[in-house]
Amino acid sequence: MTKVEILILGAGFSGLSSSYHIGHDKCLVLEKTSNIFGHCKSRIKGGAIWDEGPHVSFTKNDYVKKLFSKSVNEEYIEYEVKVGNYYKGSWIDHPAQVNLYQVPEPLRTECLESFLSSRSETKVKPENYGEWLDLAFGKVFSRNFPAIYTRKYWTCEPEELETTWVGDRVHCPSVSDVVKGADAPLPKKNHYIKNVRYPKSGGYEAFGKILAQGANIKKNHEVVEVDLDKCTVRCSNGELFSYEKIVSTIPLPLFVSICRQLTSEIARESEKLKCTSGYLVNVIVPHKSVRPENWIYVYDENFLSTRITYVDKLDGKKKSNCLIQVEIYESNYKRLNLSYEEIERKVVKELLKMKLIREELINNNDKIETHISYFKWGNVIFDHYRCKALDNILKWLSSFGLAREEDDLMSATDDWDATPTKVKTSTVALAGRFAQWKYFWSDDCVLRGRQLGRAWGKREL
Numbered sequence: 001m002t003k004v005e006i007l008i009l010g011a012g013f014s015g016l017s018s019s020y021h022i023g024h025d026k027c028l029v030l031e032k033t034s035n036i037f038g039h040c041k042s043r044i045k046g047g048a049i050w051d052e053g054p055h056v057s058f059t060k061n062d063y064v065k066k067l068f069s070k071s072v073n074e075e076y077i078e079y080e081v082k083v084g085n086y087y088k089g090s091w092i093d094h095p096a097q098v099n100l101y102q103v104p105e106p107l108r109t110e111c112l113e114s115f116l117s118s119r120s121e122t123k124v125k126p127e128n129y130g131e132w133l134d135l136a137f138g139k140v141f142s143r144n145f146p147a148i149y150t151r152k153y154w155t156c157e158p159e160e161l162e163t164t165w166v167g168d169r170v171h172c173p174s175v176s177d178v179v180k181g182a183d184a185p186l187p188k189k190n191h192y193i194k195n196v197r198y199p200k201s202g203g204y205e206a207f208g209k210i211l212a213q214g215a216n217i218k219k220n221h222e223v224v225e226v227d228l229d230k231c232t233v234r235c236s237n238g239e240l241f242s243y244e245k246i247v248s249t250i251p252l253p254l255f256v257s258i259c260r261q262l263t264s265e266i267a268r269e270s271e272k273l274k275c276t277s278g279y280l281v282n283v284i285v286p287h288k289s290v291r292p293e294n295w296i297y298v299y300d301e302n303f304l305s306t307r308i309t310y311v312d313k314l315d316g317k318k319k320s321n322c323l324i325q326v327e328i329y330e331s332n333y334k335r336l337n338l339s340y341e342e343i344e345r346k347v348v349k350e351l352l353k354m355k356l357i358r359e360e361l362i363n364n365n366d367k368i369e370t371h372i373s374y375f376k377w378g379n380v381i382f383d384h385y386r387c388k389a390l391d392n393i394l395k396w397l398s399s400f401g402l403a404r405e406e407d408d409l410m411s412a413t414d415d416w417d418a419t420p421t422k423v424k425t426s427t428v429a430l431a432g433r434f435a436q437w438k439y440f441w442s443d444d445c446v447l448r449g450r451q452l453g454r455a456w457g458k459r460e461l
Contacts, residue, residue, distance in 0.1 A: 012038020
């Protein structure tokens with residue numbers, strides 16, 4: 001049995017950041033696969049670099065900015081992004097609620113009138129995301145745009161979601177902006193992402209390479225059992241490890257399922273934690289991009305395509321081909337029940353219908369190339385069962401050394417500068433989007449590792 005001071009499960013940004021900030025000399029990272037960087041990994045397919053989903057850095061945190069910059073030796077680009085929406089043949093700038101002038105009539109007028117009418121209605125606290133949308137935008141816009149996108153992206157009805165996760169992710173416009181935006185474009189941008197940063201080479205994972213340098217990582221080590229009483233971990237290859245402290249960055253339902261002390265009650269609670277899964281369809285089109293957007297939200301409910309990213313625009317390098325990545329989601333709320341081939345064919349047809357692929361620009365000897373992949377863990381679904389189920393699981397883990405934190409039931413962490421004093425005496429910690437079951441982006445994952453470093457180590461940038 002190998003003795004380890006601090007054992008970390010998972011070599012994504014959360015796990016690597018934890019090891020980096022605690023001190024690589026104190027930590028051992030166990031990674032199930034032959035790759036590191038988790039969902040932030042980048043891979044070469046068809047001669048192009050593809051990330052696992054759309055990744056750009058728009059963090060406002062100065063520490064993460066400096067860390068990412070150092071990781072790529074300041075070799076990154078920063079640029080203003082253009083975001084668009086596709087709705088039944090119309091192109092609408094994002095956010096659509098302040099660009100109603102691009103919405104076809106009579107829907108444009110109906111959206112505006114519904115929004116203005118909703119301003120005079122008695123305000124009540126919304127009990128779900130559906131009510132929140134109606135109050136924020138009026139029922140006509142809500143039902144034709146964000147409600148449809150909710151069913152595609154979150155895979156459930158808006159009424160099935162609570163609202164704590166929303167924050168500034170959905171723009172709530174002023175009456176003046178909506179009225180003016182129904183007539184002409186506004187002079188200012190209203191999307192919460194205005195400028196982004198991306199490595200000049202190596203894909204998004206290059207931002208995390210500094211975290212992995214010097215780390216003690218055992219790849220192809222799938223953890224199949226955790227004994228929380230004896231502080232031991234067993235891998236599928238038979239290797240045993242003992243630890244003084246453990247950091248899990250693997251999905252919480254998975255971590256709970258491999259704990260030897262798991263009870264039937266906690267197993268039932270973990271089943272209540274829902275997330276999206278889905279497919280990424282990478283499309284190489286033998287002509288240059290024909291749209292100005294960096295990414296596009298698709299509101300047609302009969303389209304599989306949910307969000308579309310122009311990958312060829314990420315690193316600022318000129319390319320002869322158009323590289324498109326399409327996201328498609330499913331969950332226990334909604335299953336696709338389609339084969340890979342059926343999904344690829346349908347996506348290409350949708351891209352042709354949206355005229356993102358122009359057949360007339362493709363030479364006879366060229367062809368459209370597609371690659372498809374499945375991801376099990378996409379986004380945490382913030383339904384009405386999450387908070388109570390999460391509380392019960394964390395309460396159970398606290399009996400084995402997990403320190404409860406003030407924000408552990410919140411959808412995100414607001415204050416990354418606070419030192420987690422309660423964690424200092426704990427022997428179990430969780431880190432990352434799925435381990436903590438939160439709405440984390442990559443900068444949050446890095447900062448969680450830094451937070452644990454403040455509790456158990458001393459290292460900074």
